[in-house]
Amino acid sequence: MIPTIAFYLTSALLIFSALMVVTQRNVFTCALYLAGTLSLVAFLFLLLNADFLAAVQILLYVGGILVILAFAIMLSSIPQSKIQSQVNEQWIPSLLVAGALFLVIVQSLKESPFPNQTQFYAPTTASLGRLLLTDMVLPFEVVSLVLLASLVGAVYFSKKRNVG
Amino acid sequence: MIGLHHYLVLSALLFTIGIYGVLTRRNIIGILMSIEIIFNATNINLVAFNHFLHGPGLWGQGFAIFVITLAAAEAVVGLSLVLAIYRNLKTVYVEKMNILKG
Numbered sequence: 640m641i642p643t644i645a646f647y648l649t650s651a652l653l654i655f656s657a658l659m660v661v662t663q664r665n666v667f668t669c670a671l672y673l674a675g676t677l678s679l680v681a682f683l684f685l686l687l688n689a690d691f692l693a694a695v696q697i698l699l700y701v702g703g704i705l706v707i708l709a710f711a712i713m714l715s716s717i718p719q720s721k722i723q724s725q726v727n728e729q730w731i732p733s734l735l736v737a738g739a740l741f742l743v744i745v746q747s748l749k750e751s752p753f754p755n756q757t758q759f760y761a762p763t764t765a766s767l768g769r770l771l772l773t774d775m776v777l778p779f780e781v782v783s784l785v786l787l788a789s790l791v792g793a794v795y796f797s798k799k800r801n802v803g
Numbered sequence: 804m805i806g807l808h809h810y811l812v813l814s815a816l817l818f819t820i821g822i823y824g825v826l827t828r829r830n831i832i833g834i835l836m837s838i839e840i841i842f843n844a845t846n847i848n849l850v851a852f853n854h855f856l857h858g859p860g861l862w863g864q865g866f867a868i869f870v871i872t873l874a875a876a877e878a879v880v881g882l883s884l885v886l887a888i889y890r891n892l893k894t895v896y897v898e899k900m901n902i903l904k905g
Contacts, residue, residue, distance in 0.1 A: 646805045650813045657817055657840055661824030666832055673836050680843045687810070687854040692846075692864050692871075699871050704839065704878045711882040712832055715889040726827045727898070733826035737819040744815040753807050759858035767861050767868075775865050782872050789876035793883040799890075 646686060653679040662726075666712050670705060677701050691764040810851035817844035829896045831888075835881050842874045 656679065659672040677700040684693040771779050817840055824837030846867045853863025889895055892902070 643805055646809065650809075653813070654816055654820070657820045660836055660840060661820055661828070661833075666830055669833060669836055673839065676840065677843065680847060683810075683813075683847060684850055686805075687850045689850050689854070689864050689867075692850060692867055695868060695871055696846075699875055700839070700843075704875055707878055707882055708832065708836065711885055714886055715832070715895050727829050730827045733823050736826065737823040740822060741815055741819040744818075745812060748808060748811050748815070753856060756807055756855045757858055758854065761859065763861060763864060767864060770861050770865050771868070775862075778869055782869055785873065785876055789880050793879045796880070796883040796887045 642686060646683075649679055649682050649686070653683070666716075667709070670708050670712060673708070674701055674705050677705070688758075688760050689763060691767050807851055807855040810847060810855075814844040814847040814851070817841075817847070829898065831885055831895050831897050831900075832882075834897070835878065835885075839874060839878070842870055846870055 653676060656672045656675040660669050660676060663669045663672065677696060681693040681696040681701075684690075684696060821837045821839075821841035821844060824840065825834055828834045828837060849863040849867045849870070853861065857863065885895065888900060892900060894900065
């Protein structure tokens with residue numbers, strides 16, 4: 640009973656804050672609602688027996704990406720942004736596209752029964768670390784290369800120079 | 804009882820909200836935020852499939868960790884590009900970024 644209530648409450652708040660992220664006029668308000676969205680997703684991870692992943696979600700998304708986003712918003716804010724519309728004139732076709740996509744996904748989910756759903760609860764941190772260093776060691780190393788490349792790329796792009 | 808389909812419908816809803824944001828936002832930082840929502844919908848899918856169909860295995864959660872890591876890398880590179888564009892063009896609106904047009 641309690642998990643059901645927790646799931647429905649979390650999903651309602653999640654959908655509300657995601658809608659606020661895509662519809663609010665002020666970009667900084669959007670970033671704050673995005674923080675709420677990401678924290679609620681972390682709560683969903685907790686309901687799904689992913690304790691380590693919930694911690695990673697809070698640490699990396701709410702602690703890392705959101706701070707970078709806030710910095711970017713504050714460094715690039717211009718006075719007109721409160722007056723100008725934040726939505727382009729294509730919002731009705733976009734709404735139709737998004738709604739049609741949602742209906743297609745829900746219809747295909749309706750016709751696909753997934754067999755033997757069992758729930759399994761156990762701590763995941765130790766076995767996740769073992770998995771990352773045995774079976775997933777190749778993507779693990781590749782991700783370190785990607786992070787190095789993105790570090791170099793970020794430094795290169797944010798260097799002061801003129802576009803020729 | 805909450806089953807797999809509940810989580811899948813929730814993540815489909817989040818995904819379409821993100822698609823709507825990507826299609827309608829004029830501010831490029833808003834587009835990046837909508838992309839983060841899409842990544843989160845994917846992660847919910849991965850973790851829900853792992854939890855309900857593959858019990859003790861953890862491959863879905865491992866994949867979700869890689870998705871989060873790549874989202875961080877993407878945000879860093881994307882936002883440094885946004886700042887570089889803002890320094891040169893003085894705008895964050897995507898329809899103004901048309902200097903590649905012939």
